[in-house]
Amino acid sequence: MTQKRQSETKMVPVPSHSIVPERDVDKRPVLETRHLGIEFGGLKAVEDFNLTIGATEIAGLIGPNGAGKTTVFNLLTKVYQPTNGVVILDGKDTAGMNAAQASKLGIARTFQNIRLFGNMTVEDNVRIGLHNQIRYNTASGILRLPSYWKQEKAQHQKSLELLSIFDMQDMADVQAGSLPYGAQRRLEIVRALATNPKLLLLDEPAAGMNPHETEELMENIIKIRDQFQIAIMLIEHDMNLVMGICEGICVLNYGRIIAKGTASEIQSNPTVIEAYLGKRKED
Amino acid sequence: MSRAKKNFINNLITYGMVVVAFLICQLALSGSIDGFKMSRSLKGQLVPICVYIVMAVSLNLTVGISGELSLGHAGFMSVGAFSGIIMSTWLAARFNMNNEVVRLIISLFTGGIFAGIAGVLIGIPVLRLRGDYLAIVTLAFGEIIRNVLNCLYFSIDEGRLHMSFLDPMLPGKMIYNGPAGATGVDKISTFGMGFALILFTLFVVLNLINSRSGRAIMAIRDARVAAESVGINVPKYKMMAFVISAALAGMAGALYGLNISSVTAAKFKFDTSILVLVFVVLGGIGNIRGSVIAAALLTVLPEVLRAFSDYRMLVYAIVLIVVMLASNSPFIATRIATLKSKIIRKNQTKEGNPA
Helix, strand or coil: CCCHHHHHHCCCCCCCCCCCCCCHHHCCEEEEEEEEEEEECCCCEEEEEEEEEEECCEEEEEEECCCCCHHHHHCCCCCCCCCCCEEEEECCCCCCCCHHHHHHHHHEEEECCCCCCCEEHHHHHHHHHCCCCCCCHHHHHHHCCHHHHHHHHHHHHHHHHHHHHHHHHHHCCCCCHCCCHHHHHHHHHHHHHHHHEEEEEECCCCCCCCCCHHHHHHHHHHHHHHCCCCEEEEEECCCHHHHHCCEEEEECCCCEEEECCCCHHHHHHHHHHHHHCCCCCCC | CCCHHHHHHHHHHHHHHHHHHHHHHHHHHHHCCCCCCHHHHHHHHHHHHHHHHHHHHHHHHHHHCCCCCCCHHHHHHHHHHHHHHHHHHHHHHCCCCCCCCHHHHHHHHHHHHHHHHHHHHHHHCCCCHHHHHHHHHEEEEEHHHHHHHHCCCEEEECCCCCCCCCCCHHHEEEEEEECCCCCCCCCCHHHHHHHHHHHHHHHHHHHHHHHHHHHHHHHHHHHHHHHHHHHCCHEEEEEEEHHHHHHHHHHHHHHHHCCCEEEEHHHCCHHHHHHHHHHHHHCCCCCCHHHHHHHHHHHHHHHHHHHHHHHHHHHHHHHHHHHHHHHHHHHHHHHHHHHHHHHHHHHHHHHCCHH
16 A cells, blocks of 8 residues: 555656755755745745755855845744745754754754843853753752752853853853843854754844954854854845855845855856846846 | 852842741740730731732742733632642541641642642643733633632531532532532641741742743743743743742642631632732732732731721722832932942941951
């Protein structure tokens, strides 16, 4: 019975235009999407989104405002459930998972409009990021069993260690909501890193930063990739940053991918230029 | 670990405050100091004060820490009260248990467990909602619990428990008689046990807040999407806060039920839920120590205000408004802050000059 059904399966070719850095070619890609799409009441916000990200790639997702970039992030992190297609994280299909389960598979993100736990201290924010890394059960927390003290200490040390990536360990006791804007963005990255991700999604990490801070951020993104050996995908409008550090770049317009390639390929792509600057008037 | 130390000291102050208040009350009760005696009406208020403190602290766990406005807290209190009363009566009838302290402890935990179960059952549908909707549905559930309790009948016959729904014809001695409530309850609640229950509640709630689970609960309150994105199981932790809160309210209910000889479900109306919410809001949402103080003061206040006879509820309302205005006024807040820094500076200079 099963065999018969298998023989009836019609095989179709799958489009695979995906590119990954050469060093990652024999490793399992950290993310693969196939025909990913979502509709909001008939409006196709994202359509036929095919993308592969190598294990240590720094990828960029760019596009004009309203192109659906953040929607893609929400699909990848399972904040939204896709209406079409699949998201494969580190070789596992994420169908039917919620955001928390996707996080356990190794995807972490920051937000375009910062979402810190503002009433809590900087250290507590990172500790919450460590929620699934350093754990003990509720009962030993309430009864203050030895495992509580041991794990709390481990959490404290680990969070200071993570904060030191951005030299923020001195701010550990500051209330997160009262940090300056740039520091809040950095704290979001630290919190995401605390979940021990394989893929880190950064939604406009340089927004509101001055050129000097952006320069520093670029160095830090590369440093994070090298230190943790993870893939990073970022949405950004600052083209200096995108063209400077992104290896594979994907351009989105009206919910569809219009171009994929390296920085130089994207810069000379006529479709991309048209999407950003409009069509040249023919005379 | 300065932060952990700060937390520790803060918690110690809260415990210390309760212990000192208890000792003062004990002193006043013993009457060993002339002129320092407690009036009879105030004596009667001692256990209710403990009950309301536990209620306020447990509601603060839902409203302040978990950030869900629950208006049905009295419902859990009533479940705890009646299951506690039934347990206590059954223990006395079946095992001839004469040790009141053990019986009270078992009844308190029974009340807590049954209220916790009610919390799970109500939490499943309710915690899917947010904001105002959650408040409305918890309000409805509080009323549903009360109305269901009005239709329940329990009796005890030769150590056997009988239960029926809508049918009052049960063999043996009635323990809980539907709308007429529980009558002839053994009054085994004591002020000492109330004090112990407050410490237990504070221990559970304060330790929960400063732990992995507590941080997860507060993370969901502050930024739900971000909490999910770092892998926090949102339904689990919301449920945890709700059920612990319900169970503690159930224990408070059991203490309350075993303190008066006849209890009816009508005692746990919507008003009671709101009263406890007033304690929480007045003490500061999310501020556990504030809840303790507000609950104690506002439970005593109507008794103290008896001198104003007919006007006492009016004065009570005015006091509420004044405290609310004062605690939100930036003018007073800065005054308190400068006073605090002055005291700290004084202490520092004292330390600096040991002479």
